[in-house]
Amino acid sequence: MTERTIRVLVAKPGLDGHDRGAKVIARALRDAGMEVVYTGIRQTPEMIAEAALQEDVDVVGMSILSGAHMALFPKIMELLGEYGMDDVLVVAGGIIPDEDVPTLNALGIQGIFGPGTPTDRIVEFIREHAR
């Protein structure tokens, strides 16, 4: 049985330009055999949902360090829902305080990866949970 290649959109929502993590993750996922589309920085929720739809991805991974995640993530999840992409696996990384995690999980963001997470743990998580 041949396994289908997992397609991932790595996205940077908001104004923050700290793209080191997003780029490292994009490369790690690619090296793990996934197809990766990287949006680049300063993406609005609309741009991200649009890109997820256009690229027909299985996974959306968002990286944010500015602290604006509680304003931006719900918007992105809402738009993904509107586009009928409820089955897409959504994960996030960056500076996300522990107390925000339950709310984000409830929104449907399944994996939240803080600083110091080994990249192979993220790869495994995506392999296990992607549709």
Add this chain to the structure above:
Amino acid sequence: MFDPKKLEALAERQKDWEEATLGDALDKHPERSDEFMTTSSEPVGRLYTPLDVADLDYERDLGFPGEYPFTRGVHATMHRGRLWTMRMFAGFGTAEETNARYKYLLDHGETGLSVAFDMPTLYGYDTDAPEALGEFGKCGVAIASLADMEILFDGIPVDEVTTSMTINGPAAVIWAMYIVMAEKRGIPPEALGGTIQNDILKEYIAQKEFIFPPEPSMRLVVDTFEYGSRHLPRWNTISISGYHIREAGSTAAQELAFTLADGLEYVRWGIERGMDVDEFAPRLSFFFNAHNDFFEEIAKYRAARRIWAREMKETFGAQNPRSWLLRFHTQTAGCSLTAQQPENNIVRTTWQALAAVLGGTQSLHTNSMDEALALPSEYAVKVALRTQQLIAHESGVANTVDPLAGSYFVEAMTNRIEEEAYAYFHKVEALGGVIPAIEKGFFQREIAEAAYRYQTEIDSHRRVIVGINEFEEDEPVRIPLLEMDPEGYERQVARLERVRRDRDGQRLEATLQALRAAARGSENTMPYILDCVRAYATLSEIMGVFREVFGEYREPTII
């Protein structure tokens, strides 16, 4: 510096030692690793001797502190004469909250101020702009008009304390707000001392807070050089920054090379404007990272001074010795901090700060232990400030000048980093210069490569990070984190609306119109920006004029 005959004999002796003493030792106890490397993945040798610095010429390569080539420091007495400025980068929420933090820091012995702005401010947007959704006050303080700036410095003697502002795209506008804030308090511009970061080139390379395309951005930078050299003789109109390049994942040598390449580019633009190099070069300042590898960092600062002095004197023919000086601020490495076991960050920050002091820094920010989790709490920032005071008064390292000079290892490393920097200068030149290299993604690719290599070293355990891939704990974090005023956003937006309502609309329009004309032409824009600020134009309005005239920049996306 060494007698060639003695070196020859020493080489023989070293060979004997390797075969006998070292050979025996390795047979009995092999080393704990096959490879030893720096934080920048550079190999580190077992032992350094005069053979590693055989060509070192004391007067040519090191000299005396306060004299060319300044390898040993920019002042004759260095920290014996005056300690570095203890300058904690701070800002969050509203101007009121940040003003209280500044007073707290000054009360606890801080000696200079450093403003962190929030994301909307950094991108030139008002707090209530649609692009600012969710970003208010998160990474720094929101400054959308002169009214905010007046509150930010309320009760702070800006003619006595110097202020550094980390602002780039809108640097000219924020600087103008600072100048007018002082003016309204009766303090003339020539009495103001401080720094605006204003280093747009590294924004394209690493920090990514660019707004306009490179050329018009550079024009605004040179406008501030020109204005500053005439009206604010105590102001550093730029802080040419390696910090963010390093945080984005570069090596120490890349940080140094890219920063100095940027610096040389600013000098070329200043000269092209028609200024004499000595007119503006003395006000150029620098900003470096202090990462984990103690000796590599010290070598980097020493190499930086030597290269800059040589380039300014030899390449640009600067006559004023002040133009040759590489004066720099240092911040310990935010990217080295761990969210896990945050107290460990106090220790990391301490030796990073120690490297900055031993490397001859003029000013220093020490990170707080909680910065991988949130903006610093009052408690955490106090510990970070105390760290500097401990180094200054108890460690003894500030009592003599450049104590590591003459260390075979440090001198060899200083030479190695200098060589790497020149190799990069040649590469950048071959690509057509700094701006073409940015447009081709050269720097961005080099940095992404280094960042990925570093991560794979951690993931594969070739590099140990305490609390991350060794000595891990499952304990939850127990330090108190900063809580911001929940009503801050409303207060800030109400103030902004009041500013828009109360100002003279006609005067506002006239000043914005005059700025638009100046931006379209080639005049220096600073006087026009100052007029807009005096008329209480908001940040979005002033930057909107430039956005309209210059357009916005989109970078090539590189993984």
